[in-house]
Amino acid sequence: MVEILTYIHTHIAEKLSAAEVAARFGYSKWYFSARFHAYTGKTFVEYVRHTRISLAAMEVLAGKKITDTAMDYGYDTVSGFQKAFLAEFGCLPKEYKKRVRESRLYYERRKHSMYPLSDRCSALREEAVFEKKNMRYFALQWQVYKTLAMARHGELNNMELTGEWIAEVTEKFHPFIGPGEMLAGFNFGDARYGEGYVPEDDAESRALLRDNGISEEDIEAYFALRSSVDELWKKGPQVERTREEREAQEEWAAIGRCIDSNHTVLGYEKVLKLGFEGLLAEVEKYAAINGENSLYRAARRICKAAVTMGEKYAAHAKALLEKNDPAYDRADLEKMAASCSRVPRYPAETFLEACQSLVFAHILNTWEDTINANSLGHLDQILYPYYKKDLEEGRITKEEAFETVCCLWLKFYRDYDVQQSCLGGRTPDGKSLVNDLSWLMLDATEQLDFVRCLSVRFDETTDPAFLRRALEVVGHVQKGVPFFFNDDVMVPALMEKGIAPEDAWNYTQIGCVETVIPGKSNPHAVTGETNLLKALEYVLCDGHSMMYPDFCPGVKTGELENFKTYEALYAAVKTQIRRILEITCGMVKKSRDISVFTAPKPYKSLLTEGCIESGRDFNDAGAIYDYYQIMLGGVPNLADSLAVIRKFVYEDKTYTLSRLKEILEADFPEESVRLDFVNKAPKFGNDLEEVDSIAADIVDFACDVLEEQEKVHGLSFHAQPFTFLWMVDHGNHSAASPDGRRKGEIIAYSVSPMQGRDFNGLTALLNSISCFPTKRTAGTTSAIVEVDPKLYADHNLDMLTDMLFAAGKKGLSNVQFNTVDVDTLLKAKADPQRYSNLAVRVSGFSQKFNLLSPELQDHIINRTKHACL
Template sequence: MEDAAAISQQLRGLLEFLAGMFNADEALQEELKGTQGWINVTVGLRTADNTVRKAIAFRDGQVSVLDEIPADAHCTVVYNKPADIIEMLNASPDESYKMILKGRVRAEGNIMYMGLWNYLMNLVAGVEQQEAVDRQIEEHRQTKQVLSAGTCAGGRQERLARRKSRLTGEKSDPGVKYLHDPYFARYSLEDFPRLAALREELFSVNCEFTGEFGKLITDFHVENGYEVDRNGEPWDPLLRKGETMRYLLGNRKPLIRKRDLLGGTWTTNPVFGGVGRPYSEACHMWGELNTCSKREYEPYRITPESIKLFHKYVFPYWATRNIHELWKSEYNNPLPAQIHELFFAVFYWATVSQSENNPGFDKMLKLGTSGLVKKIEKELERDKGADTEKRHTLTGMKLCLQGVDAYAANLSRQALAETEEEADPARKEELLSIHRNLLKVPANPAKTLEEAVQSMTVTLVCLGWETMDASISLGRLDQVLQPYFEADMAKLSTQAARDKYTGRVIELIGCLYLFNASRLIIAANLGQWQNSGSAPNTCVTVGGITPDGKDAVNDMTYIILKVTELLALNHPNVHARYKPGLNSINYLKRVADVNYITCATPALHNDDAVINALSHHQGWALEDIRDYASTGCVEPSIPGKHAGTTSALEINLVAPFEMAMNNGLHPISNWRLGPQTGAIEDGHFTTFENFYTAFARQCEFIFEQAVTGNNQLGELFHRHHPHLLLSALTDGCIESGKEFLRGGAKYNSSGVSIIGLADVVDSLLVIKKLVFEEQAVTFKELKEAVDGNFAQNPALHALVNTRVSRFGSGDPVALNMARRVMGTVGDFFAGSRDYKGGMYTTGWWTMAHHVAYGRVTNALPSGRLAGEPFTPGLTPHPAASPSLLDNLRDVAQLDHKAMDNNIAFNVKIVPGADDSHAAVVDRMAGYMKTYCELGGMQLQFNVVNSDTLKDAMANPEHYRDLMVRISGYVAYFTGLHHELQLELVRRAEYKL
């Protein structure tokens, strides 16, 4: 109590100092003024036991300190212990986020006002806070230098050598009509100076946190209302969203990037910007407006004008209207929201987005906005007795399409205006071409490949402004564009003309890639912890089979793969489908070749396995399933027919396992959240089956909360941010008059990703064998060792690591345990229903959560020590086996039905120093082919050794574009969080 009293006094002194500064300093007082009046907030600070409790109130420009926290405080910071208050004040960013993830510090109330509190604190303590950041950066730099000592720097030259050594392909695929060398060995990036210049420009700048979207959407609602319209009448969100979209798209600045062949940009920064939605992902940025440009990882540029705009105008308006706060207010702070805020079990991606889908771009290309409007009007004419929801849904769609037309028209005018200022005749003609294309599309059907790509570009950015520009995928791009390629080629009579045109197509697709790479999702520091280095993950899918089961590989397949090789970008996220026995070995080798040259992309998907998994979905037509495309990280969805929201839930499987070990208590958060299923200390588990039942029950509890929360958020999104443009591009929505999030699509589901499978499976194997089968240790002794991080029982730790086979070792017992756990999880979600009336699909990929969760999780019976990362995706532990084939066989034998949201199987392979390019590609393709023939679903190679990664950590200037696969997504290694870099270095490394 004496410590609490002393810290309480210190805290009051600090708060009084802050109050005095704001009350006396005119510049600080100015920060309390918003454009709509004073920005008022009351912040509480207390310990969990309430021995320390204070508050600070900012009201009408005056600041006061309170000894009690008012009931109407906007937010409260809760510290586990008094000492945590002092530690948090002096912590580096890494240390502070670790405290948050460990539950030592948590927030109650409105998270945006918590951000405001951090913003105001930074105004006074910014220098000291930046010093902590700088210390952390220097500590990491020194650690990297030590780690890289003695490593070989040969990776620098090897990457260049790979790019220069290009293989020649054969024309062996029936769908390839015009390409004599599908690998395009004659082309390097130097042959496309436009693409090289645009790429160099991208890598030379940091992403800018732009303010255009935030200003426009706030302007619209300040003028027209939100909860009610400007006349004070209730405003149907379907009509409100349609009007909002028409305003946003019609009033945003039309820009054409210098040198680009395509009109349109994501933001006012054509090179690299972030949109920043104040009701969604950007609502977490209030506290980092003044610090995001100086943080260690992915710093954002932000202008003083944008800081002022967000702080004084945008964020105050959305403080009570953001999705996270609406979830808590409209559902009375439900248990799922409380779980979400502690970051230990479930991350609800639906708090920021419902955008992980494959829109029907083919509909826009075939019909144009004019054709879609006619289709809508025809449906309204047919169903004259349509109810209000249907009429408003279809009207909202039309308003969105009008917005698309307005944006395209403005771009067309901009292109024409720029021709008047352009001195270069060649560039003038390019701008005129952009102008002419935008006069035609997307208002009308596309007739040429150039028109098709321009139409897709405008449509994609408009969809991103409607939902969120994350994981809106381009579908099977080769299948969509091949008819336009063939039509254009048929008009050319000479080989020289066709070769020139093919080069132009490569350049055009390159511009589409660079357009996608020109934005990031704005994320606060904590978000960077969870998804370090992730791009927005627009997916491009190539290859595989057609809806009628034929070979789908075509000319555009190889053109897209060539662009992937040339640009070596982490975005778009490229995926190659492969049908064993049908797609050619020439195609598979090209996939391996591009993977080798780029180090990390594309990922490979086995059509047999994915189609088999989706075929268990009742009512899904086989021809539609065969048309699947990757979404987000790896997840399959049906383009233009499926409301998939494929990464809605990201669940830490270790959390229910720890709760089973602790009778419903989650040890890190110290929250007895789950049901009491038995205490190990009291000898409640007499058989392994007893314990597995407890684990399954804790899983069921966490999964129930996950489903409940996701369904609440889905309903909330429909009420506040319906997806009307996306609905217009999705089969079923126009006909039913139901919006995308209301079950209007032909197929509906929500996707789950599970984190920590191998860690849980290996832990269960230890318990089963050492405790119950061999009785080498009692369950109580094992738990005591785990709770003590094995420090007091190193012999048991050694026994665990040497005596028990792991998943991925080739041991059938371990494989069966993995199948059992996956079945437990998959069966639950297959039997659950989402807010759209669809099922839940189960995936096994982790983003970067395996590092974030692992760093704040205690030791496990598997032998994993406290703070160590979990294994990524579905990948076995590095110690499972020295043989890659053991890993491949085990993963390939898992039940497809239990992974219908796909997997991420990461493998780090290292070619020999004397291996030729052709030999490496042959072996990689051989592994890919064998894995798929065994039944494996997905495979992604990191073709880089640990020495190269260590050298990159210490010398990032030589490796700014070094790509690695994390778990489903591709990232630039040097931009990753320090802990994630270390996890990649420590992954198992297999010789080819």
């Protein structure tokens, strides 16, 4: 019988009859049929039909075309094949494919069930998010010990002084371990007493400082010295700003600074792998090769101090053990004492040690130049080897690993958190990087239910189940995390900028959405900032600002009468865009030359490839990749404005340019005219080619100009259509614009449509924000999409996942989802107390709604909410 079945299978595409097969194997038809039925439980015809369609179905699932499959399996017509399909599976091939996929997804998701938040983590969460008692313990020590160190070593140059204060803070701070903690160490704790906080010289502050364990003597010295230490900092050369630069900067059209601090992702895995002893050996090695210099001295000083960091905590844990305080769990303390006596001095061996070492490494980074956007990178990758080893060797369970991840998340908690970490992605050869930890980290984010700044990378090949789960977390947590980056455009964009493929594939994010090659780059995030909408003001006012008519930062592009055609006008707009970018890049260059001198970063250099090897500082082009991100703001408003001008001035000829200028200068004296402009010309965000193409072309042109500027200044500029939350300031300093935007009104966020102007549905919006030359914008093209929470309902999630994949294919770069309905936002605005944990996407970060200005709150309320239809 087996031979007979084999025969049927190999000849399945041919016409098969029982009589013919029976004859071939020497049976009578009747005998054959009876035996066949007894053996298979089916008649011959049923069996063949079933086999044929099952094999065909497998081919369809594997992606074979339906017409080809029908042909290959001996169906005369496609509809015959579909009928057979319907009879067997109760649906058509296409639907079948989808159903199978759905059930797989469902299975995947259920298989992966979430662990509950442990009691310990719930308590720690309460403390971190609401109580913040423990936070104050470290709050002020940094301030005091840094000041004292600087005063004592005023003779040192900036580089060595930085090394000295980091080392002294490290050596002097008083360790604190809160009850229930698995991981030791604080960086700045409560934002109120954090980086920018300067204590008043009063009884309350003194009490707080005492509470921090600072001696009376040091407190006295601190208050005596703190006003004078700034003078010990060696100033760089003064920058000469041109008139254009001053004016452009003052009206927020073009700002070129050099963000030389707290925007990095360092090679923390080096600390995990080598420990600070190993790193010290590296410093010695390269100092011997290249000769001693300040960087090596500072780095050495930091490494030596850093090795003591863990030991202090180990000693403290042991002291707590001796005290036998019932608030503490002895097993926890023993574990902590053990891990802290090894890391960060030596390489981490276990998952707990790796997490601990990472916390220490991050703390040192934030001590160098504060927390802000110093980010963490691919945590699921960095920690995975340790997790895997522990799991394999039976040291931890998955649930314990989950708890550790929660504790790690709690360590990084801040009200305003832009310490990004990134999950997933893939290797250059196509291997998915999604692992157990990626899933656990999503779970931790959901279970802890606070803003943990997190992003997920995806590309065409990403496991849909993982992306679906990430979207589900957005829906469940409703705080806009994680957000999504499309490797299929980000990686080519980075490679275009000369970044090696293996490094480009390893990109991650800083803070909001800034792109960085972890441990290998100085990205100078949000360094150049532009409001391209200003270009139109400069055209309409012949180089002058319309908002501030005395300012003339633009190019004199001539009288309005000269712009006979739309093309002529658009060319002038481009001239002004070039000017804005020239000013920005020029200022960046100047600032950069100063920061080489004023902002040395020995710790960042230690953990950024290229610096120690070359003996050059992180801020002195020591990193392998040194580039500058130039933000392009106002693109949607400029595109909308140009579309209005094209229609009303050049096509319908309703207004002359001069008349339009008068209307704008008077800030729309007639509301009906403003509404004409709003409603009767196409608006960006609705998948309308005639305006989306303008927006895309503006960005494309800006990329061209930045390439020119690279040659002028010898720096690498990465285009970044992103506004951070400066759309508020850009708007406040901009005159009324033809898109119907009033004078001073906030402009659009990044490349999201002007708030409330997109009404063609989610797919149209996704198409619009995917229209940009995203393979040229290495700094990410960012957009926030507002969706109704219902869109995250279980039965919609697969489709939302598909939408994201489809948009990715179309060129989407970065998207962040906001998931709060207008009702909730309005209630929260009225009753901030009750909604104190409500957070929304503001820019590249989420923020608690009640901490936003009323203006920003309204901006978010006014963004179009996309519901499911």
